[in-house]
Amino acid sequence: MKKRRWIEQALTWPSFGWLVIFFAVPTVLVFALSFKPADLSGGAAPGWTLETWRSLNNPAYPGIVWRTLWLSGACTVVCLGLGVPVAYWIARLDVRWRQRVLLLIILPFWTNFLIRIFAWRTLLHPDGFVKSVCVSLGWAEPNTQLLYNNGAILLVLVYTYLPFAILPLYAATEKFDFTLFEAARDLGATKWRAFRSVFLPGIRTGLLTAFLIVFIPALGSYAIPAIVGGPTSEMIGNKIAQRATTDRNLPHAAALGAVLTLVIFVPLGVAAYLRRRDRLDVTTTPVDEPASP
Amino acid sequence: MKPSRLPLVTALVVLVFFYLPIAMLIAQSFNAAKFGGQWNGFSFRWYQELWAREDIHQAAWNTLLIAVTSTIASVVLGALAAWCIHRYKTRTQRIHYGLIYAPLVVPDILMGLSLLFLFVNVGVQLNFTTIILAHTTFCLSYVTLVMLGRLQDFDDAVIEAAQDLGAGWGTIIRRILLPLLGPGLAAGGLLAFTLSIDDFVITFLVSGPGNTTLPVKIFSMMRRSSPQVINALSVIFMSVTFITVLLSQRLTRPQP
Secondary structure: HHHHHHHHHHHHHHHHHHHHHHHHHHHHHHHOOEEEEEEEOEEOOOOOOHHHHOOOOHHHHHHHHHHHHHHHHHHHHHHHHHHHHHHHHHHOHHHHHHHHHHHHHHHHHHHHHHHHHHHHHHHHHOOOOOHHHHHOOOOOOOOOOOOOOHHHHHHHHHHHOOOHHHHHHHHHHHOOOOHHHHHHHHOOOHHHHHHHHHHHHHHHHHHHHHHHHHHHHHHOOOHHHHHOOOOOOOOOHHHHHHHHHHHHHHHHHHHHHHHHHHHHHHHHHHHHHHHHHHHHHHHHHHHHHOOOE | OOOHHHHHHHHHHHHHHHHHHHHHHHHHHHHHOOOOOOOOOOOOOOHHHHOOOOHHHHHHHHHHHHHHHHHHHHHHHHHHHHHHHHOOOHHHHHHHHHHHHHHHHHOOHHHHHHHHHHHHHHHOOHHHHHHHHHHHHHHHHHHHHHHHHHOOOOOOHHHHHHHOOOHHHHHHHHHHHHHHHHHHHHHHHHHHHHHHHHHOHHHHHHHHOOOOOOOHHHHHHHHOHHHHHHHHHHHHHHHHHHHHHHHHHHHHOOOO
């Protein structure tokens, strides 16, 4: 089948080549460029150096990396915490209503995300709605600043990524066999115990997907901290963009980009490990896919 | 057993949380006041101001042009990629699939940064073309995955049957592949289109001066002034997207 092979090559070439040129090569370039000296015109000068990596020793950076990690982590925890009950609620609805509620959940997120961040900035503004409600309820002092801090970033991060957590959690919950839950209760498990030892393991693929789909993009946030965060609540993404656009120090941006890439390997590694462990103990998994109604 | 109230309450709170900013945005866009703090009565003032802004029109036009071009490019490339990955189970295709999948787990900021490096190193000017190249790259993965999903339900035997009956590839593509895979192409295309219109971070990094798209324009307006004009712009932008989404839901709904 010589001819077939030839056809395969010809059909594969366009997208394969495209991704090599515009994805694989640029990704490698990020690492390569971080070992180049900066050039005054915004490019890279010839030769190789470790200077850029040494300059990451800047005392400001560990703080920024740490903030990026904890804000993304907190966002993931809150999204999973809210997403599980919401997914559970939707999965137990009438089939006709499920589609409608899902559309209701996705619809706001078809709005451009800058617009949604901007809406939060207006809401949290010193003259905004949330502030006046909080003050009239006595939750906040008239001079409390709701914007430009880590709390505002976390709130908007959750707002942005929550639907992305709900969707995979719903997909997993919908497949969950709820009679198992009742069986656990009949055998004397408390509600909490049944939830923890039967329900959560049953939807673990959904939990894993939700974790990846929220945590990784949150690590790379740029626009959210840029709009609702202050100068003291920057994340890695802001520093990368600042070095690449305003300062035009590409090697420095590259080194920070390389740091972010390495940070992303952590959740990916965790997910790969959990998947592999899952595959090993499939035989002990009690959950079968129920036949669709 | 009394069912727990917790899921219902959480879901309602979450829905209010989701719609609160949008409701506020719509209300503010009709507020005559110059700042959002007080309500000065109903007015179309900001919509009129928007109508007069040439720079915003230009940005909207750029956004549309970029979206259409990169949608076409990514649908063509994505359909080919999905076809190959589905049909040939070779080692090349496993690498191919990896290349399609990897961009999905890379945050926007890294993708934008690496493309910026590529363009700077090759020495090309950042312009319209660089934005289109970048958009095609990130849309390609999504289109391919949508198409692959469609191909899973596709019965390859149909093609062999047609070949046995003497049909050439031209006929097969026209009479079998396009009608059967058309809805998948349309769904992938619409997804690419909305992703391209929506993108800010990547565009921001690879756009040169003077080729702004609407999101980049909104970002710079937010930093400067005129917040009320952004409200009006947002409401229009939002309505257009909602209509597109609802139409696409109609189009891609499985035929009975």
